[in-house]
Amino acid sequence: MIKTLLLGSAFVTFAVAPAFACRGTAEYPEVVQLVTDADIPAVEKAAYMKRLQEGEDLHQRGHDLDDATLRLEALKILDEIRGEITH
DSSP: OHHHHHHHHHHHHHHHGGGGSOHHHHHHHHHHHHHHHSOSOHHHHHHHHHHHHHHHHHHHHHHHTTOHHHHHHHHHHHHHHHHHHHO
């Protein structure tokens, strides 16, 4: 019985783990794709991609340093760009 309970717990943990994933980790690639697909001038697209890379680097540094402030700042960049592209 204990073995079954432990196996069931492990399965549930792995099954729901993606729900606990960081928003930035999931959404930066999505917004990169939005910019890539956007019908905007190449210069503007390059500027967005540069900002996205800076935001993603900041986000990663926030994870590396366990600094929620850096991660939130990175999410603000992400949200601003998404808002500008999807307006």
